[in-house]
Amino acid sequence: MADRREALRIIGAIGATCAFPFSSGELYGQHAHPPEGKQADAGKPQFFQPGEFAVISRVADLIIPATDTPGAVGAGVPAYIDMVVRGNEQHQAVFRAGLAYLSSQSDGDFLALTEVRQIAVLTALSNAVDKGDLKGPGEKFFRAVKSMSADGYYTSKVGMSVELGYHGGTVLSEYPSCEVPEH
């Protein structure tokens, strides 16, 4: 690999603007370019077959389950995932391979496993991903489906306003001073 300091970089036509210097500032959905509209609903699944969609929905709901607030399915996350995946061939390959992996771990039917077994399959993948191991199709799939579930959930009305309690900018007549005790 070339020495980074010696690498000539052409940044391209669109310049830097005031933006967060992190991938965290971006969402998967930003690159999905769905048709314009002002509704939160990402529409009916167009990429996943009904059986696949059921598995994706189950996995998303295991990643962000219903607690005292709705989980991923209750927030419409599976439809968001379908919207992101339908326009991107790389995502499609990752999801196809991931669904095949889940199938191979469950005698062909992930949904037929008990919840404990389903969680065990995902835990192995999650632990590997958290250690930075993205070699296998299962790991690649888990990272993608978790990222999209988190993006979709925490930008939904349920996730942002009900779960996190954020309702948008509040208008204040004065900014309060902070009273943080010194330890």
Add this chain to the structure above:
Amino acid sequence: MAAKIYDVVVVGSGAGGGTLSAHLARAGVDVAVVEGGPKVNTRTDFNTHAMPFEFPDRHIPTMKAGKPGYDSERTRGVGGKTMLWNAVAWRQSERDFKGKTFEGAGEDWPVGYKDMAPYYDRIEREVGVCGNLDHLEDLPDGIFLPPVPMKCSDVLVQRGAAKLGLKIIHVRKSTLSRASRTRPACHFCGNCMAGCDVAAKYNSFDVHMSPALKTGHLEIFSNSIVREVVVSNENRVTGVRYLDRTSMKEGEVRGRSVVVACACVQSVALLMMSKSRLYPDGLGNSSGQLGKHFIPHMTGGVEAFLKPMIGKKLTADEGFLDHAYLPSFMHTRKRDYARSFGAQFGYQNRRSVGWARQLPGFGKDYKQSVKDRFPSYLVFSPYGEKIPDAKNFVDLDYTQKDSFGLPLARRHVFWTDNDMKIFNDMQNWSKEVLLQAGGEILSVSDEPKTNHELGGCRMGEDPKTSILNAYCQSHDVKNLFVVDGSVFPSASEKNPTHTIMALAARTAEHIAGRLKKGEM
């Protein structure tokens, strides 16, 4: 009307063009501002208060549906980037203007702090800048409205930094902390960079140009994308040619002088596109220096959760984004590189929740972990100075045209040894400050990114190594001026807009004086 010859034709309407045109109009000079984008109504056209779930892709567009404007480089809007800036306003210090004299690195400006101070004063009085008097050698004080209280997260960072001997100060912003006669005070909704719908935050249209329209000396040609500055055989610019953004028809605005102020890279590109018999390599480019010494700011970044705030109740503390700042301090310390860095932090908006996917695990515990950390998430972004270097430049790619048939501008950025030393050091200091503040580090960016585009059309004493003189006037063409980030000979680590506005005020005064004496 087509035959009208204006005293000054200004290309661009942002911090440079907007400030300069208003100052000229108020001095009785007839000004035409030619802006590539449409007129924008800050009150109604931006998605200032929208939430992500109102849109299928969860991305909040800048403009409301059906409103044209901030969608690409050449079609922004009247007000330029001041519509969407974060309003941080620093004065540069003598060290910033004379870096080569102080340290032997960078390039000296042909003006110093004493030359610029009266214009910083003027801009601060006009637009309202809030801040504290901190008496720092490297960050001169100014004429400030009261500072806005720090956030709780800032107080934590301040205490952590103090353990390292570093001082955290109140941010200084061109945002009203007290109402003025014509503009309300900031209401701390946290949406500054989505377009301030009450103009408490400075933008060049509402604050400078709109009042100046009442003088009858200012005319704005919106939706007019300038493609060429026209030069006569007598070596004088005579006006600009533009394309109408919607009809694509050609038009021309004529003037006794031209000021190019359409944002750093675009100003360089416009001069490069303005080829003529006299200037085959770009207007005013007899030195061959046009596009050279491109010096954007170099940013790093650390994301963290402040442990004392994890699991605490969410409060309405978004404020006007960042309320505090770590001013540059390395010039007082031993180091193996030239120049320095400062850091902005806490300017994340709560609508940005992309960090959630980075937390480990899944299930109930993961969900609780995200909720607990939501009030404690902090972005810390150091900004470093890039030393000018001939390997960093802007040029045009004639093989790639945009939808207006104009060649695309390319940025060539090369991280030098000094750049990487600053980058690594500023990342280390950022991490250390956050750890001392009780931070749980989430991510550390591993390579510099660029922000605040500067240089490419620099000022200087020597016509062989610079494009403009101390009044932002072309060495080659006496009635051509450039006023924006491109004129910076060296970048400092400070957000540049306040200095661009002060330069615009100074240049406007110079042009008005010359016109009065009949020198144009």
